[in-house]
Amino acid sequence: MAKAITARNENYSEWYLDIVKQANLASNSAVRGCMVIKPNGFAIWERMQRQLDDMFKETGHVNAYFPLFIPKSFLSREADHVEGFAKECAVVTHYRLKNAEDGSGVIVDPEAKLEEELIVRPTSETIIWHTYRDWITSYRDLPLLINQWANVVRWELRTRLFLRTAEFLWQEGHTAHATAEEALEEALKMQEVYATFAEEYMAMPVLRGVKTVNERFAGAIDTYTIEALMQDGKALQAGTSHNLGQNFAKAFDVKFSNADNQEEYVWASSWGVSTRLIGGLIMTHSDDEGLVLPPKLAPVQVVIVPIPKPNETLDAKARELMEQLKARGVRVTYDDDAKQRPGFKFAENELKGIPIRLGLGKRDLENGTIEVARRDEKTKESQPLEGIVDHVVQLLADIQQNLFDRAVRFREEHTTYVDTFEEFQEVIERNIPGFVYAHWDGTTETELKIKELTKATIRCIPNDRPEEQGVDMLSGKPSQGRVVFAKAY
């Protein structure tokens, strides 16, 4: 029996949940809003982590680890920051339990109240900048380029697996610099690292841009973002990089002596991507048959299926093939479960998103062929066994490229330029609205009004936007260029 995956055009969010559940990526847990990331899902995260970590190291960063808990007073040191996060913080107030006197179980021991409550980190700027105060005294200590892999907690009211959970895994980079220029450069560099990762590894095209005042990180001077378009025409903020200026240095009194022995506040950046990327990966490529993974991030890239079932001859051939593929760096498995028939395995492996399936049967051995099926286009063809390793290696690269091209095409088909508010409303109300480029007068007031009227937000002001004189589609005030609107996750 086919497992039922809701069709995308029938109910997109049901479809998304079906994929997550049936591909065994994650499930809800006993804790509200917190998910269990299952082995299939975590394997994807591990591949993302490994690649990102390499990219961070290549750009000069090192890893460190800071505490899960933040003293409450730290959070309030930076005014905008606390305002941005206060409403979604988990707070630790006690440090001990005891048995209830009526035998009903354990209760919080009222004697064990903390003098100062601890916040479970929603992000680590405050605890890290408190620490940096001790680490930085001279320009010789700069730049300080640190990343941490961690979990954070934001008490979201409405959660969705991977896309928004109360606890999530992420990395957060926190850098300190001697000049404003360097901090800005760092923020932009990391935005580009994220964009490269998204496009080259996730095969997910992204817009690079800067957030409006209204949308930027609490405590930042500017927030740079990468924005991807999902198959339902909604935008996903996939990663952000913040130029923090001297805001946190001032809040935590982090100063250094420059080469002229003058005391200055340190300049900062911070940047992060999270397990939300897995949600973006799913919503960019997957189809009604299940998960579709880009080869570079697929935990398993090739599966060999013995047809109709494993036997000594097929096993030997499969093992030989696997050795050859592994030698070329291909992640390959052999689906040698004797209890399942081929058709079942085909469906299962498609559901899991394995990019290439190799079907190997008696007929193939006789003919010197093998059946090569690609997940992305759901096509299959018989290939000579001779040279199959080269073919597979090339096909993995082709699939990676095809997924990216397909996503770019989708984005192009769902990108619209409008000049009037009527047009804007028409596009935003479509089934698949997409990105809408329109003129905006630069005020938060207009931005909020548009959001109120249409639910669309300004995703970003593109980094590379051409200057273009125009008028705001709603207020009629002058504008120097277009910004990107969309409905967003």
Added chain:
RNA sequence: CGGGGCAUAGCGCAGUCCGGUUAGCGUGCCUGCUUUGGGAGCAGGAGGCCCCAGGUUCGAAUCCUGGUGCCCCGACCA
């Protein structure tokens, strides 16, 4: 946090309105036989604090009260 819905076998559900043998169905799981190039068939079997806690009743999956969790819509959301 507001409105609505749901919670019964690993998963998906019926039964609940109108209380009454041993709580069913599909799928999955185990055993055996037959099958096997796109989700196999037959036979046998195992598997249930019917979400939790109280209450009503001779008797509760079913009625009442209070919790908890999940889903959908909305508000909120670096």
